Amino acid sequence: xxxxxxxxxxxxFAARARGLEASTIREIxxxxxxxxxxxxxxxxxxxxxxxxxxTAEAIGRLMAERRGEALQYGMSEGLAALRxxxxxxxxxxxxxxxxxxxxxxxxxxxxGMELTCRTFVEKGDVCLVDLPTYFGGVGSLQFYGAxxxxxxxxxxxxxxxxxxxxxxxxxxxxxxxxxxxxxxxxHNPLGVNLxxxxxxxxxALAGKYDFLVMEDCPYRDLCYAGEPELPLKSMDGAGRVxxxxxxxxxxxxxxxxxxVVADPExxxxxxxxxxxxxxxxxxxxxxxxxxxxxxxxxxxxxxxxRRFYARRRDRMLAALDAHFPPEVRWTRPTGGFFVxxxxxxxxxxxxxxxxxxxxxxxFVPGRQxxxxxxxxxxxxxxxxxxxxxxxxxxxxxLGRLIRKRMGSKRGS
Amino acid sequence: xxxxxxxxxxxxFAARARGLEASTIREIxxxxxxxxxxxxxxxxxxxxxxxxxxTAEAIGRLMAERRGEALQYGMSEGLAALRxxxxxxxxxxxxxxxxxxxxxxxxxxxxGMELTCRTFVEKGDVCLVDLPTYFGGVGSLQFYGAxxxxxxxxxxxxxxxxxxxxxxxxxxxxxxxxxxxxxxxxHNPLGVNLxxxxxxxxxALAGKYDFLVMEDCPYRDLCYAGEPELPLKSMDGAGRVxxxxxxxxxxxxxxxxxxVVADPExxxxxxxxxxxxxxxxxxxxxxxxxxxxxxxxxxxxxxxxRRFYARRRDRMLAALDAHFPPEVRWTRPTGGFFVxxxxxxxxxxxxxxxxxxxxxxxFVPGRQxxxxxxxxxxxxxxxxxxxxxxxxxxxxxLGRLIRKRMGSKRGS
Numbered sequence: 001x002x003x004x005x006x007x008x009x010x011x012x013f014a015a016r017a018r019g020l021e022a023s024t025i026r027e028i029x030x031x032x033x034x035x036x037x038x039x040x041x042x043x044x045x046x047x048x049x050x051x052x053x054x055t056a057e058a059i060g061r062l063m064a065e066r067r068g069e070a071l072q073y074g075m076s077e078g079l080a081a082l083r084x085x086x087x088x089x090x091x092x093x094x095x096x097x098x099x100x101x102x103x104x105x106x107x108x109x110x111x112g113m114e115l116t117c118r119t120f121v122e123k124g125d126v127c128l129v130d131l132p133t134y135f136g137g138v139g140s141l142q143f144y145g146a147x148x149x150x151x152x153x154x155x156x157x158x159x160x161x162x163x164x165x166x167x168x169x170x171x172x173x174x175x176x177x178x179x180x181x182x183x184x185x186x187h188n189p190l191g192v193n194l195x196x197x198x199x200x201x202x203x204a205l206a207g208k209y210d211f212l213v214m215e216d217c218p219y220r221d222l223c224y225a226g227e228p229e230l231p232l233k234s235m236d237g238a239g240r241v242x243x244x245x246x247x248x249x250x251x252x253x254x255x256x257x258x259x260v261v262a263d264p265e266x267x268x269x270x271x272x273x274x275x276x277x278x279x280x281x282x283x284x285x286x287x288x289x290x291x292x293x294x295x296x297x298x299x300x301x302x303x304x305x306r307r308f309y310a311r312r313r314d315r316m317l318a319a320l321d322a323h324f325p326p327e328v329r330w331t332r333p334t335g336g337f338f339v340x341x342x343x344x345x346x347x348x349x350x351x352x353x354x355x356x357x358x359x360x361x362x363f364v365p366g367r368q369x370x371x372x373x374x375x376x377x378x379x380x381x382x383x384x385x386x387x388x389x390x391x392x393x394x395x396x397x398l399g400r401l402i403r404k405r406m407g408s409k410r411g412s
Numbered sequence: 413x414x415x416x417x418x419x420x421x422x423x424x425f426a427a428r429a430r431g432l433e434a435s436t437i438r439e440i441x442x443x444x445x446x447x448x449x450x451x452x453x454x455x456x457x458x459x460x461x462x463x464x465x466x467t468a469e470a471i472g473r474l475m476a477e478r479r480g481e482a483l484q485y486g487m488s489e490g491l492a493a494l495r496x497x498x499x500x501x502x503x504x505x506x507x508x509x510x511x512x513x514x515x516x517x518x519x520x521x522x523x524g525m526e527l528t529c530r531t532f533v534e535k536g537d538v539c540l541v542d543l544p545t546y547f548g549g550v551g552s553l554q555f556y557g558a559x560x561x562x563x564x565x566x567x568x569x570x571x572x573x574x575x576x577x578x579x580x581x582x583x584x585x586x587x588x589x590x591x592x593x594x595x596x597x598x599h600n601p602l603g604v605n606l607x608x609x610x611x612x613x614x615x616a617l618a619g620k621y622d623f624l625v626m627e628d629c630p631y632r633d634l635c636y637a638g639e640p641e642l643p644l645k646s647m648d649g650a651g652r653v654x655x656x657x658x659x660x661x662x663x664x665x666x667x668x669x670x671x672v673v674a675d676p677e678x679x680x681x682x683x684x685x686x687x688x689x690x691x692x693x694x695x696x697x698x699x700x701x702x703x704x705x706x707x708x709x710x711x712x713x714x715x716x717x718r719r720f721y722a723r724r725r726d727r728m729l730a731a732l733d734a735h736f737p738p739e740v741r742w743t744r745p746t747g748g749f750f751v752x753x754x755x756x757x758x759x760x761x762x763x764x765x766x767x768x769x770x771x772x773x774x775f776v777p778g779r780q781x782x783x784x785x786x787x788x789x790x791x792x793x794x795x796x797x798x799x800x801x802x803x804x805x806x807x808x809x810l811g812r813l814i815r816k817r818m819g820s821k822r823g824s
Contacts (some may be wrong), residue, residue, distance in 0.1 A: 008675070008677055008736035009674075010679045011677075012590070012652075012679065014532055015534060016534075017530070017532070017685065021689070022683075044484060044485050045484075047479060047480050050484070053482065055475050056474075059467065059471045064463065067457070067459060067462070069666075071463075071467065071664035072462070072664070073456050107690045107691050108691055110689065110691045114688060114689050116779065118426070120425060120426055121426055136691070143688055144426070156822070200759070215553035222791075233759075239421050240421075253695075254481075254482060255484070256692075256693075261651065262421075263420070263421040266421045266425075269432055272434050272435075273429065273432055275551065276522060276548065276555055277522065277689065278519045278520050278523045278526070278668065279548070282519070282668045283665075284666045284696070285696065285697075361801065374517070
């Protein structure tokens with residue numbers, strides 16, 4: 001094998017590149033394009049919800065009025081006007097105390113996590129991640145050689161008591177924890193919120209053991225039950241939380257816009273680091289986002305998105321209640337895109353996936369979200385992308401297949 | 413010092429982040445915004461040359477016609493239609509034999525170099541870079557721990573005979589070279605082309621010593637003397653050249669678009685690697701670029717850009733002939749944005765910079781482009797950004813200051 005590899009370009013690969021393989025989940029998400037398939041898989045937002053008219057109108061105006069800047073390079077930290085606006089808005093809406101020099105505009109949340117890890121994570125650093133959690137954050141940590149330790153979750157997200165026990169055990173072995181990767185609001189894939197008590201406990205642990213928190217928060221604004229929780233960053237007096245705020249779900253993913261809020265000294269390092277990643281964010285996207293923010297269009301759009309996705313969430317929960325056997329447990333999200341389900345009796349979600357695909361229904365087997373290879377009996381269902389009137393039918397198919405597998409298991 | 417640092421967020425920094433400092437050249441480029449200053453410093457294109465009307469019109473159309481895709485996430489490798497178009501165009505225009513699976517759309521040339529180094533470069537790998545060369549490519553190599561070896565240049569760019577001698581010397585010490593960072597066309601900062609004989613010799617060396625070539629080519633299309641040279645990638649039968657093609661100068665930097673052409677197996681690795689950098693390129697930017705390419709607007713725009721920048725190049729060369737003392741040597745670029753000059757008698761370009769700034773003229777002291785700290789008597793002059801009618805006056809100021817320093821030197 002090695003000899004064969006050495007004949008091609010692979011002989012030049014860095015060790016870190018040799019092991020790189022396309023993630024199963026991304027391959028599953030590619031399937032969304034199959035004609036007739038109903039995808040409950042991808043975490044992509046529904047394009048029916050994107051602000052097309054606003055974009056056309058705003059860019060028309062920008063091209064007339066901002067000729068010096070709108071298509072030019074920009075500073076690596078992002079547009080000053082956008083950073084100022086966001087600092088004020090995050091203060092008012094999310095309780096985050098920051099100045100523009102603690103805020104870096106990046107090309108999507110993934111780049112925020114890349115820059116966080118580039119700045120902080122060294123080979124062998126112990127980092128905590130939820131079981132299950134989003135693989136994008138995990139990928140950035142792993143790239144920089146983090147040693148990942150899984151923290152159990154339950155119906156309220158991260159099990160902070162379990163986290164405390166893990167930290168104590170690691171401390172006894174003189175292992176310091178460098179960073180915890182956390183989603184406190186509308187967790188992906190769990191679809192749940194960390195309770196106020198757990199939030200306080202988690203921040204107390206971060207202080208006690210002096211670790212950083214990488215808070216990934218793409219879904220906060222998509223809340224279907226009153227006002228969303230405040231992020232952990234709002235409780236961060238010590239500058240230990242790096243907050244990654246995505247605009248993919250409240251504007252659109254296609255403009256690749258997110259912001260990182262960090263201690264200003266750390267933000268300064270990220271700005272220098274990013275000069276060798278992508279130089280600077282897109283001015284076209286930044287001016288468009290700035291216009292969206294300043295004009296009030298964003299607030300109106302968020303309201304609309306909440307109604308749009310809440311209807312889909314309701315449809316899915318009703319369908320689950322109607323079609324899934326009571327032995328299946330699932331979360332009841334108050335925001336975001338996902339329901340996370342546990343199948344009974346060790347049922348294999350990957351096998352279920354194959355059967356569902358044969359009936360043109362896709363979801364993501366939950367194992368993809370567990371760093372320890374567990375979670376074989378779990379699945380993530382997204383209500384974001386499927387047409388509203390297809391959700392019930394797709395869930396019905398899954399319910400039928402689950403019952404069938406339960407029956408055959410009972411019979412065996 | 414260390415104790416003090418340890419009280420702040422810096423105690424958590426990864427070793428790689430501690431040493432990161434903002435580059436002098438970027439700080440100089442920030443000065444471009446000073447009122448009344450004539451900047452011959454930045455490598456930014458002139459915003460008078462951006463396709464504003466095309467952008468407004470094309471985006472208006474996209475928002476009406478591409479609602480499913482134009483603001484959505486996309487695949488990490490980039491839009492299939494764009495990659496197909498570019499593969500055909502690069503074949504026809506640049507003699508590059510590639511299929512779409514060897515082509516990755518990235519958010520600017522810097523990200524192309526980041527992904528190249530992420531895929532190939534390991535700590536301690538010996539990599540060759542020109543003396544002088546663009547610091548962006550150097551930064552990516554250094555981030556991955558490359559051991560850089562400088563290769564002398566002359567009026568024709570990389571001195572390939574010197575490169576051969578360096579390779580032979582390294583081979584005697586049993587040091588393999590992993591990669592050479594090369595700009596064969598309209599070099600930054602030199603402003604020159606590698607001659608056909610040198611191009612062949614360089615590719616022969618790459619074959620003989622089995623190293624990769626990272627070919628950074630942002631300025632090729634901006635050619636002011638007939639048709640530009642073909643890139644080294646056009647001579648690459650072995651898949652050892654990674655070609656980074658930027659659209660910053662032929663469309664605009666504000667859309668952050670470039671393409672990497674590589675061996676398909678390597679391109680596949682880059683696609684997976686980039687999933688943890690920025691997930692995917694901006695669909696908004698990609699559709700805009702695709703429309704620019706397919707509509708024929710790009711070819712027309714390139715023709716216009718050539719005339720636009722050729723006039724500025726002519727102005728600068730005429731001003732240099734008129735105002736610089738004959739003891740200064742400078743390049744006569746046939747493309748790109750830059751003239752590179754050597755001052756006589758070891759004159760300090762950094763001191764000249766201070767004096768010029770006092771008279772509101774900026775340029776980049778050339779030392780920034782030398783990895784070995786040499787080049788103290790060199791400077792880079794950009795004719796891209798300054799208003800056409802200000803170029804002569806700015807060069808006159810520099811000429812006067814140089815003569816003054818020559819006089820005082822003679823007198824001392």
